[in-house]
Amino acid sequence: METESAPRSAPVITCQEAGSFAWSVLAERHPALVRKVRDATPYPPERQRALDALMAEVTDGVIAPLPEDAHGADRWARWGEGQLRRPWFEVPFLWSESYFYRRLLEAVGYFGPGPWQGLDPFAPFKAAELDGPAVEAELAALDALSGRPADAQDQAMLSSALWGNKADLGFQISSGDLDGKGEHLVADDGALLWRHLDASPPGPVYVLADNAGRELLPDLLLIDRLLHTGRAAAVVLHVKPYPYYVSDATTADVVACVRRIAQAPGRAGEIGARLHDALAGGCLLVRAHPFSCAPLPYAEMPPDLRADLAQATVTISKGDLNYRRLVGDRRWPATTPFAELTAHFPSPLLALRTLKSDVAVGLSESGLAALDASGEDWRTSGTYAVIQFRP
Numbered sequence: 001m002e003t004e005s006a007p008r009s010a011p012v013i014t015c016q017e018a019g020s021f022a023w024s025v026l027a028e029r030h031p032a033l034v035r036k037v038r039d040a041t042p043y044p045p046e047r048q049r050a051l052d053a054l055m056a057e058v059t060d061g062v063i064a065p066l067p068e069d070a071h072g073a074d075r076w077a078r079w080g081e082g083q084l085r086r087p088w089f090e091v092p093f094l095w096s097e098s099y100f101y102r103r104l105l106e107a108v109g110y111f112g113p114g115p116w117q118g119l120d121p122f123a124p125f126k127a128a129e130l131d132g133p134a135v136e137a138e139l140a141a142l143d144a145l146s147g148r149p150a151d152a153q154d155q156a157m158l159s160s161a162l163w164g165n166k167a168d169l170g171f172q173i174s175s176g177d178l179d180g181k182g183e184h185l186v187a188d189d190g191a192l193l194w195r196h197l198d199a200s201p202p203g204p205v206y207v208l209a210d211n212a213g214r215e216l217l218p219d220l221l222l223i224d225r226l227l228h229t230g231r232a233a234a235v236v237l238h239v240k241p242y243p244y245y246v247s248d249a250t251t252a253d254v255v256a257c258v259r260r261i262a263q264a265p266g267r268a269g270e271i272g273a274r275l276h277d278a279l280a281g282g283c284l285l286v287r288a289h290p291f292s293c294a295p296l297p298y299a300e301m302p303p304d305l306r307a308d309l310a311q312a313t314v315t316i317s318k319g320d321l322n323y324r325r326l327v328g329d330r331r332w333p334a335t336t337p338f339a340e341l342t343a344h345f346p347s348p349l350l351a352l353r354t355l356k357s358d359v360a361v362g363l364s365e366s367g368l369a370a371l372d373a374s375g376e377d378w379r380t381s382g383t384y385a386v387i388q389f390r391p
């Protein structure tokens, strides 16, 4: 039985159960991703052999450490204590999925030395998304928005940043769905964010970024709104230090998105110019901390990152993976309070997340009952979302 002093616990999610969502990621999504990476970039035979070896290891082998001289090998040896040399499907899902991306980069020679160093294996997918017609239409819609009342503009920016999270390329590999039909917000603390910001002296707002392209574009529009309305004195955007989870944003992706917005006509172009100036002037700061690609929950963040985030008026966390890392990738009862599981976080916190994995918390009893009665895969379909705030 839970007592007041005993911290909550719940089983950690692993990939062991055949047919489970986590199992499908390792058994199906990752092989499909490796095929796509090979189709998109003509890697030479030795790189392809390394990819084959990785896939064989995931299926039949045990988790091998990185070579001793590999980029971040020490860090990964530390993060891997208790997980290395075990079968891939037995270790925590959060850990195996994250390490898979690190090993994929090793296989394609991303960290070098050598001629393939620095080539983002996911860049072709990210670029195609940014060049697509949907982006043009989304940016053009900003012209009509500028005539709306200020609070409607706030809401629209928050909502776009939330639903932009559906635009995750890893998710599309298995679902093929990005049309936005049947979306439902099952927890909405959006008003609490605006109230919190309006009641606080303008300080730094932190954003834990998720995907590039069609998610990062609305994130940047929201960032501009926070800066332009004076609610944020500065914004600190935490991105990934290297390509990760297919479409996760790196500094290069931020620059590409700001360029794309600035090239658009009308209001979007104006916002793009402001974002360019905010970056150049130091009001919009980009950080790429190694822990952003760690296979661990945020409760275990290192002291330097904790001290950085503690300065935030509020931290806005984007996406499913960040959410799993915030609350812990466990089979929590879905009514477990969000505030309780995120009490470890060093600043007020807002999570914008579409549900794309088994973790769900902070739901009401009645909301949960309705979701369970829907007969849908509501935890993983990407059509349900939450906006959850913890002061």
Ligand SMILES: O=P(O)(O)OC[C@@]1(O)O[C@H](CO)[C@@H](O)[C@@H]1O
Residues within 6 Å of the ligand: 025, 029, 097, 165, 168, 170, 171, 210, 211, 245, 318, 319, 320, 321, 322, 324, 356, 357
């Ligand atoms: O963090 P994001 O981009 O919202 O989602 C990442 C994701 O696609 O990856 C995992 C499975 O691969 C799931 O947690 C989730 O569906």
